[in-house]
Amino acid sequence: MAHQVNNIDFRRHLDRSFWSVTLVLAVISVILVVLIAIWPINGTLAVAATSDYGIDALFKFMLFVATPIFVFVNGYVVYFARRYKHRSDEPADAVGIPLYGVVPLEIWWTVIPVFLMVVLGVWSAVTLFSLYKPQAGALNVEAIGHQWKFELRYPGLKSSFYGDFYLPVNRPVTMNITSADVIHSFWVPQFRVKLDMVPGMVQQLHFTPTEVGSYPLICTEFCGIGHGDMRTTVHVVSQADYAKWFSGTQQKVAQAAAAAGSLNLTAGDAAKGQAVFEQKCSVCHSMAAFAQKKVGPGLQNILSDPAHPKLVDGSAATPESVAHIIQNGYSGDIGVMPNAQANGLSSSDVSNLVAYLKSQSK
Amino acid sequence: MAVQTEALGHGHGYGHEAMTQEEYVEQRDLRFLGFLLFLFTDSIFFTAYIFAALYLRSAAPVWPPVGVERPDVNLGAVNAIILFGSGITAHYAMHRLKESRFIGYVWFTIVTIILGSLFLGGQAYEYAHIHATWSGSTFGAAFFTLTGLHGFHVLVGVVYLIVTLLQSVAGKYTPERHFGLTAATLYWHFVDVIWVVLFFLFYIY
Amino acid sequence: MDTAYIADTIGAIGAIVVGFFAIRFLRKEWKLKGADIGVTKVMLTLLVIGCVEALLVGLRIVGQTPLSTH
Amino acid sequence: MSTDTIEILRRADKPIHPAPESFIKKYIFSVDHKVVGIQYFIVSGLMILLSGLFAEAIRVQLTGPHNTFLTPQQFDEAFTFHGTLMVWFGAIPLVTGAFGNFVMPLQIGARDVAFPWLNMFSFWTFPPAVLILLSSLAFGAPNAGWTEYPPVSLQAGVGIVFWTTAVFTVGIGATLTALNFLTTVIKMRAPGMTFTRMPLFVWASAVTAVLSLVATTALASALGSLFLSHVFNVPFYDPTRGGTVVLFQHMFWFYSHPAVYILIIPVFGIVSEIIPTFARKPIFGYKLIAYSTVSIALLSFMVWAHHMFTSGLGPWVTMPFMILSMLIAVPTGIKIFSWTATLFGSNLRLTTAMLFVLGFLSTFTIGGITGVMLASVPVDWHEHATYFLVAHIHYVLFGGTLMGVLGGIYYWWPKVTGRLMSEKLGKWHFWLTFIFFNATFLPMHFVGLLGMPRRVAYYDPAFHGLNLFISISAFLLAGAFLLLFANAFWSLKKGPAAGPNPWGARTLEWMISSPPPHYNFKEIPEVYATPYGYGEPLPYSAPYDQVSTTPTY
Known part of the structure; x- marks a missing residue:
């Protein structure tokens, strides 16, 4: 009773109909891949920092790989379902071809995905390490998560403040993030960077804002009942505007400190x-x-x-x-x-x- | 066929005593595999906390943290040897039963139970004298959680051994049929060797 | 005499005795077959390691804290 | 290990347990694996419904950016209960307890599982756990999500104690079930059924049992540490006392990543059974499917930290986890390709069960692809903890697990009840589910990528339109389930008798009457080959080689 694998001629099913469907699916895949290639991610979600270029290219590469897989699996499922559907004129106990497997095909669809994943893994790893690389002359800013607000500390400001903050355009920034209570998260979608603010631990985020504009800073790690409203705005501004904001804030902080009374x-x-x-x-x-x-x-x-x-x-x-x-x-x-x-x-x-x-x- | 159906529908009891030796062996093999899987999954429980202890240790600048002291290693070694020795006596007891030397079995089991209880006493003494608290430091957290979990296992083991002893006095186990004893002995060995790891983790490393 | 010294002596001698019996059992069971014997072998091997630990502590080769006097 | 060790248990005059006579022994404290399976099915089905209600409450709240339907506190409780109920009280007991219990022993030609009494005990840990969890609603419910990360989970009231106790209790049952199943598969297979002749659902059940055995106890320790932190103030997770909050994430995900595979691997098994039955041809690449299940299980223990790419592990720790996570796509891809290839050259019967499986192929592919995207650390940095992640997990757990389970329900319903379901209603159910599932969860990818974090009661008004669309689709998706209940009800009342083998399937459970008799098999069959040889004689000894494999539905 032992089964003979591949003992039938399945090739007669690889007929014109099959190949034309394959061709159609290939054409659809190519069209979609081209559309993805020319799709400006920038237009969908603004890109406002340097750390993103690697990430967006990586994302597009994944879509390149994923699109044909999705198109072919779904296309073949629909095609097979229509072509091989049991017809009422066939006997009730009609069966399909006794095909137990095609070893070369199985090897191919093991080896090719392994190859793709290795490429993706190496590319991701290279991008990953670039994200951890500090830039020379970076502006060091500290961000501390609280339930439910972000506290910011700038070098040169004697005291910290909460809420909106400003970054100079085209200057590297190192964000030192941590938390005072529970785990929060630091995410600016337009910068494509996100790390958790973990209590008892300081993490660094490196990026260079490249586009002037105002972007949301969002907490993405659940942090209690105020989580939904825990957001503020980061303003990327020109060097001159930044200097103006900085000196204004410095004064405000100094006034606040004076109001609080100096240490006596x-x-x-x-x-x-x-x-x-x-x-x-x-x-x-x-x-x-x-x-x-x-x-x-x-x-x-x-x-x-x-x-x-x-x-x-x-x-x-x-x-x-x-x-x-x-x-x-x-x-x-x-x-x-x-x-x-x-x-x-x-x-x-x-x-x-x-x-x-x-x-x-x- | 009709006869078979009848038998299937109204099978008689499948209790321990009613079994033939072949049936018993079959049931024993099933239970033995199940019991091994239980010990395996139980060891994962300890492994997870040991991982936690090592993680907390790696996060601490000094270990144990300032102001916390390890338990006394010398007394710990004596206590460990008491537990390890009880593993040997449990093993002896098992052999005595297999060799049909019932009195020897009873005595060795009683010694095992006493040694196990001594170990628990030693643990209690240690808990009373250690310079660490459960909630005070991460060392205390790891130490009391893991040794407490182990102590609970020892306690269960002692009760388990007492129960098997009473059962065997009542004549439940024979040199041919003693899966309950095999399981108890294996469990006791398991409790022993967990302490090999914990002893290293908290007293030596 | 120092209690630590007594504890060390008891620990070391105990370790040698228990380890001796553990190794003896291990040698006896080594050739036997069967699932429960296999598991017992693993357990006894670990037990021997435990005895080595206790012996090293007793000989003061490992273990940092001497018996504290307070 | 040889299966011949239980020869006597297979003898016709030695039933594994006598047939029960009283109502209580027959239906409540039953040791029969089929009854236990049905009990699991009912309770976990109720839990899924309850969990679905919580999901709908979440969607009502999110119809507006600053809706006041729920307070933030209630909203947090709603998504916590949704996740907790769905994972531990709905899906896992359903795929292991219900499907595993009912189908697996039948498929290996056994009279029951190895430890019938233990099986009953496993089930009876489940209802008390449900009660403990639900009673927390009266005492201050847990509200930090199903992951319950400290320190935020420790800030809540006594709810976390109920939560850990409940999940711990249900975990005991899951572990014992796994222990039971593994022993059963190793020791109780019918003579001649070697590992490479087992039906693929049995492969899936065995591999799932291994996963549960290793992982569930690890979860128990994570829950234990959370419990101790809350009750005894033990500083595992308190950074001011040297603790570290990331430790919990390690301990939790070491369980909960394999748990995702505990949820999906049995469904791979269900799909692997349904596809050859309705394609009327052998499954393509039996061995590769079986071995890829094993390799998924092995890999699943080495990838837990991919849930923690933003937690601050550093590049050298995350990189190996990233590459191993990506590699899981390979065995998963092999399965998808093999199932698709099985349809090639088939004689396809598009029953409801088959439609659900085809839907599964489509949606699970999307879930798999987004999984690879999330596995890449740089891309994950953007996508983590947003609605993209929510969309991914629902494509895997709804589009994957639940689609497959619905296929399985339509497939095995006649075996369990002896009656057929309405194909017409079933097809309506499928198409509505498929359409509204995609309408609900596909847009979530976009809102997530554009900047909407998960677990928020209030959101940026820019996302209002899409969220409203998602919510309406979600209500219609819930409505589609009413068709399933109508169908089940109709089938139980008026459904036509199914006969032993309505689908013309070839696995052993279809060789006996529907519903199966108490003792399953009068004579234990001998097995000569894999069950999937459509067009060939049945590979079983008499009298089971005489069963008709002509579909009769």
Whole structure:
């Protein structure tokens, strides 16, 4: 009962009808491929940064490969379904040709896809590595995801801000992205770049905006009930406009800082500091001996404990160095502490906190 | 044909005792394969957490993190040897039963149960004295999750051995038919060798 | 005497004894056939590795933390 | 392994379990694989309906860019329940528990699965899991999507505890079913049925069982860690205490990528059964189809990180995952080409089941192609977590799994119930499903590429038109399912008797009466060849070599 494979002459089905359908499908594929080739992706979704060219070409290449496969599979399915449909004048138990397989054909449709995938894989890998390559003289911008807004930090701006931001055209940009709470994502469709903003981790995105315009910055990683509205705008502008915006923002930030009050450690109020401590700090710190940890160390006697004359960052414990850590945060072996910005502490909050810590140190 | 249908429709019980030896062997082979697959899938459970422990370790600048201490390695080794030794006694017990030396089987099983319980006691002592907490650090998270899971397996194993012991005293197992014991012994071996990996992971590496 | 020293001695001697029996069983079962024997062989081999671990700890070749006194 | 070890279990006077007499033993706590299969079918079918309702709620919300039909909170719960119910409570139990249980033992000529009691137990983990999950709606439902990435999932209330417990419970059943099936396929095949003579659905079931065995326990550990994080504040995923949130994604996707294949491989099996039956010719390249199933399964364990290309793994980690993911297209392509080639030179009966399978070929091809696009990291950077991804997964899981399953329902319905369904209604059902499926999910590719992220309750008004079109198509797609229920109802009431083999198929389940008797096979057949030799005598021992293979529907 063993079956003889390929023991029938299937070639008589490879007749004129079959080949003309094949030809039609080939023509359709070629037309579609040409249409894809001349299709300006730019017209459908604007291209506004350099990192995209490789990606769009790759996308088109995939469509080149995929289109014939799709056309031929569907075309043959429809053609076979019509040509070989059981007719009412055939006997009820009529069967098709006993064709168990055609080994050369099976080898071909294994080998060709492997080849295509290797080409695609190598091309993708080359593009992938180019995406991770930093550009010389890049503008370093930090973006931090919050529930549900983007915080931006520019070098030269003493403080960060939320919302719309500006990038100079034709200057390489390195975006340093992270998150303060849950996972967010940084996506500008027109730049074709997207990376997750992962808490506890900084990722870099490299690109050069090439087209002046305003583009949406969208969070694509689900981040809670505000996810749907978590978007802002990135404005790509000329160098001159960028300089104008930058100095304007610098002033605004400075004014805001002035309004918040500069850091004056002598003016701290321990009672107010205690309230802030209980609200903001007590999640991670207890007011007990240094060794009694919650997340961070216990903070009692921090300014006078002989067992711990140094702080986690190695500096001697003084009101100034404590204030420094509260303002700038800390990240190292024993954990991560967010900075004053992320904790939502104003300058007066910091000085009140230092006063409170001082009052708790013998 | 009619007779066969009748038999199929109203088959008599297929209980353990009613089986012929050939039927028993057939059932045992099926169950043995099923039990092996169970052990395999259970080992994946540990593997996933071991992967997690290694991942957390690679993410930490120092391991164990500052302020956290590993469990005491010397006592850990003694405890490990207690568990490994119980594997040997379990193996002896199995052999005694196969050789129809029933009293030997009972004694070795009792020793195995005692050693297993001793190991659990050692674990409890360790938990009480370690300078790490479950929620305090990633080392604690990995350590307590994995050793807790293993301890749970040991506990199940001890209960399993007690049950098989009571069953065999009641005369359920014979030198020819003792799949339940084979399974219990295999399970005990499994619990043993998991500790080989965990001991290395938390005490030595 | 230091408790760590006692623990080490017990661990090392125990490892040698248990390892000896494990290897003996392994040698006995090596020639036997059968699915359950095959699995047992794997298990016993791992057990021997465990004994080597414990022995190395007992001889203070590996393992970082000495018995803490507090 | 030899199959002769269970010779006695095959003897006519040794049934694997006696026929039940009481109602409870017959229909509720039944150990018969056929009854368990039907129980799975009913419960998972209900779950799919419920999940579909959640999907429709999502689509109602998205008819307008700032619709107020649902609050964002409710919207998040809706897509979480949609995904969770569909994956773990709908599709996986349907393709493994229902189809696997009913069909696989019949196809290998066994009287039941290896462990009938365990099989019953597996099923009875399922309804409690459903209850646990649904009761979370009363206590603060989980709302971070079916993936439940921390930290956002840990911010939610107690719902996450219900969620992990429910999925854990249903996972126990899935693992035990897999263990059971694998033992059954290895040990209980009819004499003469070597591995290369097994029907392709049996190949698919066995490979799926291996996937479930390895992956489901890994999921259990991921769920466990999430549970511990929430209940005992264990810092696996808390970066402020040294934890790392990406770890969960590794643990979750190590399961959930194979899970996609747990969903689709049984459907490959269903398709491989239906195509030769209605093409009336042997399946093209039997061995290559079987081996490509195995290679898909092997590859599926090495590609999990392709769900995490934007999570910050770095180029050297993502690159191997990318290339391995692309390679999965090769065995998948082999299957599609082989099925298409089977139609060549056939004598095709365009029944409803066959139409669904042809629809499957068309839509699954699109899903496969977009899969390759998502596998390439640079392109994935643009497409990840947008509606392009939503479109892709629905082309694979709806256009693939559900189309194949619908084909399977129309195909095996007469075997299960003994009655035929209406072909006329069935064809209407197919065409409406096919048209509105594509109308629903094809435009999603475009909105995604143009910039609409997934899981948003509000969106850019620029996409309003397309979203409205998608929503209306989705409502009509749901409406098409009413035809299936009408058809089933009609068939149970008035459907013509099917006879043992209405389609003229050649696998073993069609050699016995419909519905099959309690003991399946009075005499266990001996098997001489693959079942797909249309035009040749049946490859079974007497009396099964005398069954008519002339279609009678």
